Amino acid sequence: MNHFRIAHKSSAFHKKQGGFSIVELLIAGVLGLLLLGGVLQLFLGSNQNYTMQDELATIQEDGRFALMFLGDQIEMAGWSDPTANEVRPAIDFLNSADGANNDTIALTYVRANDGVNNIDCNGNVVLGGIVTNQFSVNNNNELVCRGMGVGGTAQPLVADVESFQVLYGVETERVCPDGLVDRYMTRQEVNNAGLVNNVLAVRIALLLRSDNEILPENKAEQFQVLDQAFNFNDRSMRRLFQKTIPMPNSAFNILTNSDETIKCMSGF
Template sequence: MKKSKGFSLVELMVAMLLGLLITGAALQLFLANQQSFALQQTLSRVQENGQLFVRFLVSDLRRAGLERDGIAALPPEKGIRFTLSGTVPGSDNGSDYDRLTLGYHGLSDCEGSVVSDLTEVVNTYFVNSDAELVCQGNLTGGNGVVLLDGIEAFEVLYGIDENKDGYANVSRYVEAGSQGSSPVIAVRFSLLLREESNSLPESDGTRKFYVLTKTVDEPEDRSVRRIFMSTVKMRNYQWDAV
């Protein structure tokens, strides 16, 4: 008798099973890589957006208090404005989010409005009801320009010099309204930025984020959160008051 050639039914079933296992493993690897890529994209986006805002605000703070000849002098507090008349609010430590207002002599505000002659530019940074960080300028009276969204905390502290020894050294950091008559020579700000990500498992809600003087409890969701902070030494302040 001649031996039959080809594969037996058992061999075919084993081959099919091995093929399914290999296909399943490859599919799992593909999905894992896809989730990892999506998570990395979200992390990069949060990091980039946060760093861009920090650089933007640091640059604006370094201009705060800048005075030019041929124009009315700035108020005694110079760069940081705690009280203002008109529609633009001053710096404040609100119950939900802080507000930062600064002024200097210039030709354009943070909204991109431009004037032909030097004037006092006042920019106010605040978080609106949609959790967007907005900058409102004073030149055209607009509603402000959105710089970031997904803001869960925005806190600002002011470094004051209480020694009056002729050296600009920070004695302590205080909230808006607690600076008294001491000059502000530094500003420290921090924000908590959030972006949703389906690539993360749902949080158990036990983590806490410490944003300067504010503590934020992490909700049970699937979001990426990052804290950004910077301290800026003021370049223009009341030299005769330190």
């Protein structure tokens, strides 16, 4: 009798241990796919966010570097080494130009012809000590600097330049100049007004874009880059960098005519 009961219980136990039904398997599969899709979506979102942050960091670093490098060169422009016995205009307008998308600026200063200080932006020695560095954007959308030294070629500074614009802060007073900027003008306006030697500051603007189209969808944007306006509708990320840099050497050169300065101060 006991043997029969044990066998009966064992048979009932095996019946309860039957496999999952097809419906249960389908539900489990759907739930697994939903969980997997959520994890995949989270991964893709995190990866896209990382890519955007990495591109933005690159743009910010390139923008700050370009402004710093250009700022140093602009502040140096117009400098004349006391041992050089020569004064040159800070802006070389023959090698500067206005462009639809990009401008070009050439900066000049005079250093002692010693083979050490007379170095252009490419690290090449400039014979005669008259250093001229030209900044422009090449066909690869790179901001480049071309020095006038021996064997000099244009070297890239930053990439992915959408626009590079330049305005010149000019002292328009021809009589009794006060060494202050009266107006910001394009290269052509300065040249037409005959104020090439009266540039006291430079305002530069750089519009940089991401290396890849990283936004999830097209974004319509408008940027005012100094005197030029640009419209975009794509998936690229852009940032505008702008700075006004004074040119103390130019102001000094304008105000060093002692006779004229004394006449102006005395009211004659």
